Amino acid sequence: GENVEQHPSTLSVQEGDSAVIKCTYSDSASNYFPWYKQELGKRPQLIIDIRSNVGEKKDQRIAVTLNKTAKHFSLHITETQPEDSAVYFCAASFGEGYQKVTFGTGTKLQVIP
Amino acid sequence: DAGVIQSPRHEVTEMGQEVTLRCKPISGHNSLFWYRQTMMRGLELLIYFNNNVPIDDSGMPEDRFSAKMPNASFSTLKIQPSEPRDSAVYFCASSRGTGGQETQYFGPGTRLLVL
Numbered sequence: 001g002e003n004v005e006q007h008p009s010t011l012s013v014q015e016g017d018s019a020v021i022k023c024t025y026s027d028s029a030s031n032y033f034p035w036y037k038q039e040l041g042k043r044p045q046l047i048i049d050i051r052s053n054v055g056e057k058k059d060q061r062i063a064v065t066l067n068k069t070a071k072h073f074s075l076h077i078t079e080t081q082p083e084d085s086a087v088y089f090c091a092a093s094f095g096e097g098y099q100k101v102t103f104g105t106g107t108k109l110q111v112i113p
Numbered sequence: 114d115a116g117v118i119q120s121p122r123h124e125v126t127e128m129g130q131e132v133t134l135r136c137k138p139i140s141g142h143n144s145l146f147w148y149r150q151t152m153m154r155g156l157e158l159l160i161y162f163n164n165n166v167p168i169d170d171s172g173m174p175e176d177r178f179s180a181k182m183p184n185a186s187f188s189t190l191k192i193q194p195s196e197p198r199d200s201a202v203y204f205c206a207s208s209r210g211t212g213g214q215e216t217q218y219f220g221p222g223t224r225l226l227v228l
Contacts, residue, residue: 031214032213043219043220044219051214089155093213094213097211098169098211099214100146100158101217103156105155106155
């Protein structure tokens with residue numbers, strides 16, 4: 001099956017600084033890479049996703065980059081705010097026919113006011 | 114839309130008891146997923162249904178766990194007998210299409226504590 005590694009496991013930044021979370025995946029056939037945000041005690045929610053036919057996607061303060069050759073993708077959050085504090089999960093799709101996603105182990109982001 | 118609905122939200126039970134978790138997916142979604150979340154193991158996929166048919170149950174830990182989806186609007190995850198190591202948050206999620214390429218919408222989760 002797919003293996004997704006995520007780093008770092010924890011990240012503290014000052015409000016207004018940028019945060020970067022990196023993931024690597026093992027299945028070269030993976031072609032869908034979503035990112036989910038989970039606030040404390042809440043459910044995971046999709047914040048951005050990228051498909052393998054593009055190298056970068058941006059949505060306001062968040063962006064995701066994908067390097068298919070190296071099999072890694074990253075989440076970038078600029079101008080961080082306290083409400084960005086949460087656990088972020090990367091994921092990658094895999095499988096023939098009926099695909100599923102494997103999640104990374106999560107990054108706990110703390111934005112210090 | 115009400116989103117994915119799960120019940121109960123919290124469950125405390127004693128070791129050896131049967132536990133049944135329930136999920137109502139978003140209307141029109143073809144795929145349904147059951148996940149387990151713990152600090153040690155993160156977010157694990159237990160089983161995946163598409164059009165009410167189990168597609169992949171390779172994540173089901175052992176025979177004590179079973180899942181059903183009798184119709185498009187209802188699924189259950191049953192643990193019998195329950196053990197303390199089953200304590201976790203169990204999420205149900207649904208998506209359109211075959212699931213792997215679509216946004217998954219998670220329910221609020223069921224927090225299970227087995228004493």
